[in-house]
Amino acid sequence: MSRTEAEGFGPEAIRALRGELSRAAFARRLGVTPLTVYRWELPQAAPQARRPRGRVAEALRLLAEGGQPTLPPPPARLATGLARQEVSREERALLAPCHALLRRAGWRAAEDALLAVLASGGLRSVGARALAAVGLAYVYRWGFEDVRRAFTLLLPHLAEADAGRLPGAVEVHVHAMAANLFASPDGRLFDPGKVNVHVARAEALLGPNVFAAAEARCHLRIAEMSAAFYMGAPELISRQKGRVQEALAGVSDPTMRVLAADVLAHEAAFQGEGSLATRRFRELAQQAGREGYAFMEARGLAFLAQRRLDEAAEPDEALTLVRRARELAWDGRLARGFTFIFAARAEADALLRLARFAEAEAVLNEGDAVLEEHGWTPQHLAVQRARFLYLTGRYADLRRLAARLSGYAGPHLQAHTRATGCWVEALVDWVEGHAQRAAEGFANTQARILEGNGWPILRRDCLITEVGARTAAGQLPEARTALRRARALLEQCPSAWSTARLLRHEGALLAREGRSREAREKLEASLATFTLAGDRPEAALTRRRLAQVARAGGEPDAEARLVQSEEELRRLGITPPPDFSPEPLPARELEAPASDGAPRLGAEALVVPFERLAVRGMGAPLIQRELVRVLEGLFPGVGPRLEELDSQGRATLLLGEDDVPASEWVEFGDECGRRLRVGVAGPLPADGRALLTSLARLAGFALEVAVLRGFAHAEPPVREPEGAPEVPGFIAASPAMHKLKAELAGLSGSRATVIVTGESGSGKEVVARALHRLSARAERPYVAFNCAAVPRELFEGQLFGYRRGAYTGAATDHPGVIRAAHGGTLFLDEIGELPLEVQPKLLRFLENGEVFPLGETRPAQVDVRVIAATHRDLGQLVREGRFREDLYYRLQVVPMRVPPLRERREDVVALARHFVNHLTPEGQEPPQLAPDALAALVAHSWPGNVRELRNVIERSLAFGPLPAVLGADRLRIRG
Numbered sequence: 001m002s003r004t005e006a007e008g009f010g011p012e013a014i015r016a017l018r019g020e021l022s023r024a025a026f027a028r029r030l031g032v033t034p035l036t037v038y039r040w041e042l043p044q045a046a047p048q049a050r051r052p053r054g055r056v057a058e059a060l061r062l063l064a065e066g067g068q069p070t071l072p073p074p075p076a077r078l079a080t081g082l083a084r085q086e087v088s089r090e091e092r093a094l095l096a097p098c099h100a101l102l103r104r105a106g107w108r109a110a111e112d113a114l115l116a117v118l119a120s121g122g123l124r125s126v127g128a129r130a131l132a133a134v135g136l137a138y139v140y141r142w143g144f145e146d147v148r149r150a151f152t153l154l155l156p157h158l159a160e161a162d163a164g165r166l167p168g169a170v171e172v173h174v175h176a177m178a179a180n181l182f183a184s185p186d187g188r189l190f191d192p193g194k195v196n197v198h199v200a201r202a203e204a205l206l207g208p209n210v211f212a213a214a215e216a217r218c219h220l221r222i223a224e225m226s227a228a229f230y231m232g233a234p235e236l237i238s239r240q241k242g243r244v245q246e247a248l249a250g251v252s253d254p255t256m257r258v259l260a261a262d263v264l265a266h267e268a269a270f271q272g273e274g275s276l277a278t279r280r281f282r283e284l285a286q287q288a289g290r291e292g293y294a295f296m297e298a299r300g301l302a303f304l305a306q307r308r309l310d311e312a313a314e315p316d317e318a319l320t321l322v323r324r325a326r327e328l329a330w331d332g333r334l335a336r337g338f339t340f341i342f343a344a345r346a347e348a349d350a351l352l353r354l355a356r357f358a359e360a361e362a363v364l365n366e367g368d369a370v371l372e373e374h375g376w377t378p379q380h381l382a383v384q385r386a387r388f389l390y391l392t393g394r395y396a397d398l399r400r401l402a403a404r405l406s407g408y409a410g411p412h413l414q415a416h417t418r419a420t421g422c423w424v425e426a427l428v429d430w431v432e433g434h435a436q437r438a439a440e441g442f443a444n445t446q447a448r449i450l451e452g453n454g455w456p457i458l459r460r461d462c463l464i465t466e467v468g469a470r471t472a473a474g475q476l477p478e479a480r481t482a483l484r485r486a487r488a489l490l491e492q493c494p495s496a497w498s499t500a501r502l503l504r505h506e507g508a509l510l511a512r513e514g515r516s517r518e519a520r521e522k523l524e525a526s527l528a529t530f531t532l533a534g535d536r537p538e539a540a541l542t543r544r545r546l547a548q549v550a551r552a553g554g555e556p557d558a559e560a561r562l563v564q565s566e567e568e569l570r571r572l573g574i575t576p577p578p579d580f581s582p583e584p585l586p587a588r589e590l591e592a593p594a595s596d597g598a599p600r601l602g603a604e605a606l607v608v609p610f611e612r613l614a615v616r617g618m619g620a621p622l623i624q625r626e627l628v629r630v631l632e633g634l635f636p637g638v639g640p641r642l643e644e645l646d647s648q649g650r651a652t653l654l655l656g657e658d659d660v661p662a663s664e665w666v667e668f669g670d671e672c673g674r675r676l677r678v679g680v681a682g683p684l685p686a687d688g689r690a691l692l693t694s695l696a697r698l699a700g701f702a703l704e705v706a707v708l709r710g711f712a713h714a715e716p717p718v719r720e721p722e723g724a725p726e727v728p729g730f731i732a733a734s735p736a737m738h739k740l741k742a743e744l745a746g747l748s749g750s751r752a753t754v755i756v757t758g759e760s761g762s763g764k765e766v767v768a769r770a771l772h773r774l775s776a777r778a779e780r781p782y783v784a785f786n787c788a789a790v791p792r793e794l795f796e797g798q799l800f801g802y803r804r805g806a807y808t809g810a811a812t813d814h815p816g817v818i819r820a821a822h823g824g825t826l827f828l829d830e831i832g833e834l835p836l837e838v839q840p841k842l843l844r845f846l847e848n849g850e851v852f853p854l855g856e857t858r859p860a861q862v863d864v865r866v867i868a869a870t871h872r873d874l875g876q877l878v879r880e881g882r883f884r885e886d887l888y889y890r891l892q893v894v895p896m897r898v899p900p901l902r903e904r905r906e907d908v909v910a911l912a913r914h915f916v917n918h919l920t921p922e923g924q925e926p927p928q929l930a931p932d933a934l935a936a937l938v939a940h941s942w943p944g945n946v947r948e949l950r951n952v953i954e955r956s957l958a959f960g961p962l963p964a965v966l967g968a969d970r971l972r973i974r975g
């Protein structure tokens with residue numbers, strides 16, 4: 001026979017014999033485990049590979065000959081179940097609260113709980129201990145991004161899995177975790193081969209009995225996708241995307257959903273789908289924020305910062321986002337991992353735009369140290385490092401960077417890193433005056449990128465630079481070809497900042513072709529976008545290029561402008577790259593430059609404004625800003641303003657001067673439902689109104705494109721779910737608060753004790769009041785008692801009441817707050833401050849509704865619903881012996897957490913408007929909050945939560961007279 005015999009049942013033979021059968025079904029026929037079949041199918045050289053022997057080999061031979069094998073008896077250890085001791089019910093009960101914390105991304109609490117369970121000695125079986133270790137590894141990998149610590153914890157349990165000592169249902173999770181660790185961006189652990197092995201071993205064991213099987217499957221898909229990322233394999237990534245989405249369908253665990261959302265967002269970024277990636281990262285940041293998942297929120301924010309820079313937003317905006325990510329992640333106990341690099345990249349980029357070179361260098365050095373420590377590819381910060389070296393004229397270092405990248409032999413993104421090396425090398429050639437060699441280098445880089453079949457963003461940027469190099473080398477037709485290709489890629493991966501770079505190179509090309517007027521137009525448009533983007537080095541370089549074109553065109557003030565622009569570059573600390581490009585050809589037709597400050601009207605005047613407004617990849621706020629700037633340039637001194645109109649025709653000022661009355665208005669829409677109007681203080685020149693109308697319409701189209709491409713910054717308003725209960729004074733705009741409100745309504749008929757936790761000022765008492773108002777007790781008393789505000793010796797009497805004479809100073813009877821709340825609700829604020837000696841009495845009251853007033857001989861029955869609140873970690877107080885465990889459990893009947901305000905930013909605007917209306921003195925009109933004020937409020941981190949927000953608004957309104965629109969300059973966020 002047989003091929004199979006000849007090969008002694010090699011992997012091919014086994015696969016052929018198995019045919020369409022699943023591994024599990026095939027294994028059943030032979031009486032072996034699916035894992036054994038999997039090992040048979042591994043390549044001979046794989047360390048896990050096994051060959052069938054003895055009775056199983058006999059059975060296979062029979063099968064190969066078309067017979068029916070007689071089943072060998074199962075291995076003894078499986079039959080008895082002794083070696084693979086199952087996790088007991090008690091052990092599962094001990095682990096269940098830890099898993100609940102993992103699902104909620106409660107990392108610190110989960111870590112504490114898992115360590116406590118492990119230390120308690122309650123986990124007797126190897127399986128249970130392995131499950132606890134997987135939990136801890138999960139905390140370190142996905143909570144704190146500490147891959148190595150996670151790996152150290154998992155390692156002994158991998159050995160147990162290899163020895164067949166773990167129950168299958170546990171082993172699945174050990175392999176899923178292992179697959180994720182081998183797929184992580186750690187140069188010393190990363191091993192796609194091992195990822196595959198662990199995925200296959202887990203798959204073979206996955207079955208209906210596995211605890212959290214859907215989550216395990218999703219975890220495996222995430223591992224495969226991450227491995228594909230770090231290998232830099234675009235096709236594999238696309239294929240995995242569908243599998244992740246499919247696996248996600250059965251997953252309810254919120255943390256796992258966030259992890260999957262993260263890989264899907266990265267996928268979009270990797271494929272150059274900027275707007276989709278922006279949307280996904282924004283959603284990720286919001287979702288993670290809602291779950292209190294700091295590391296993932298930081299990731300989303302860091303990425304958004306990068307995208308904002310791409311959209312040509314002010315660098316300060318990006319810095320704010322990065323700072324927030326830093327606050328969330330690395331001021332705490334997160335390890336400096338991949339997310340840190342993400343943030344460093346955006347921060348360095350923003351600082352370079354502000355020409356803050358020393359700070360940018362410090363950030364890059366810090367980031368490179370992290371890359372080095374983990375053995376990652378230097379590629380992650382290479383583009384920013386190259387830009388820094390280029391702008392500061394450190395060409396020898398640039399050459400060294402190129403060599404380091406080209407010689408990279410590590411496992412991560414190897415081809416991508418080397419291609420980047422080739423690009424940097426071409427860049428050095430260019431600045432050193434070898435334009436032709438540089439042009440070839442850029443073309444070479446693209447060929448490599450195409451070979452790798454991916455990285456459209458690197459290819460786009462490389463093509464843009466090639467236009468410049470070809471122009472400098474005098475290869476004008478080739479430059480035009482590169483220009484066309486670059487434009488096409490810009491359509492695919494839009495970026496306003498990159499468009500501005502292309503416009504500058506195009507300007508240089510047009511100048512070389514002798515078309516100096518068109519050159520000037522492109523350069524002016526480029527300059528406008530760089531100015532809008534707050535990119536001081538690029539704006540200065542573009543001004544120099546404009547001066548060069550002016551000189552070639554023989555403009556009288558050209559020399560002076562050139563000197564001025566070079567001075568500007570020096571002032572910024574930029575070493576202007578030597579200009580090796582041959583002088584532009586003399587202009588074909590000598591056009592008169594725009595000269596005398598008189599408005600240039602007519603069709604020609606529209607060219608540059610059109611270029612500026614047509615830049616792809618700008619977010620909606622930037623387009624609005626650009627429209628106003630265009631109008632300022634076109635009609636000097638007319639104070640343009642932009643307003644948004646609501647359905648009643650009421651206008652909100654978006655941009656421009658408040659005190660310049662406009663006489664000419666043009667209304668337009670963004671084609672997506674928003675109405676805007678732009679106004680100027682006339683009189684306008686003869687064709688001015690026609691120009692105003694054209695530009696407004698064009699801005700409308702640009703806004704539409706931005707919205708359709710997902711660049712609009714405005715968040716869709718969050719609506720209350722249908723049928724949501726009305727609670728006056730309780731503001732809820734975020735999904736987290738809507739959910740909380742619905743839960744409150746669900747408890748209206750219950751008498752159960754509720755404990756509300758949350759940071760100080762987050763609104764715990766507001767929640768307690770809302771619960772009372774929504775309950776059947778709404779008409780009965782609501783009594784609040786602050787446990788922190790009563791002296792210890794008076795506590796018991798205040799709470800339970802006393803009879804006259806019960807103690808010195810008790811001159812009259814006192815019912816106590818519990819009895820005062822009879823029939824209604826008692827709110828016990830700061831329950832963590834309850835003295836230890838009073839705790840048993842409160843417990844007794846909670847158990848049987850009895851209070852024992854001081855000096856009374858008989859208890860009194862009371863019907864009160866108790867809502868307790870604390871900003872402290874009661875579990876911790878229990879561990880410290882400051883809070884009784886029995887009372888703790890009695891209070892935990894219905895726990896509710898009010899998230900801090902920074903985790904539900906949608907509430908900020910709603911609360912701010914509520915407080916403005918509420919706190920404006922009677923008889924005065926409450927001011928509107930201007931968009932920049934709202935932006936500042938949303939950006940603040942609110943350590944004092946809602947209370948702080950209320951104070952800010954109160955303070956801002958205190959200094960009269962009240963304006964009609966309250967702008968950011970009037971807000972007193974910092975006191």
Ligand SMILES: Nc1ncnc2c1ncn2[C@@H]1O[C@H](COP(=O)(O)OP(=O)(O)OP(=O)(O)O)[C@@H](O)[C@H]1O
Nearest residue numbers: 729730731759760761762763764765766871946947
């Ligand atoms: N959802 C909300 N709607 C309206 N106002 C709110 C909301 N949440 C909080 N506030 C306001 O914020 C302030 C602080 O709220 P509250 O006193 O309930 O916080 P807390 O968490 O109980 O604070 P502490 O921990 O200090 O006791 C109050 O002025 C309250 O009215």
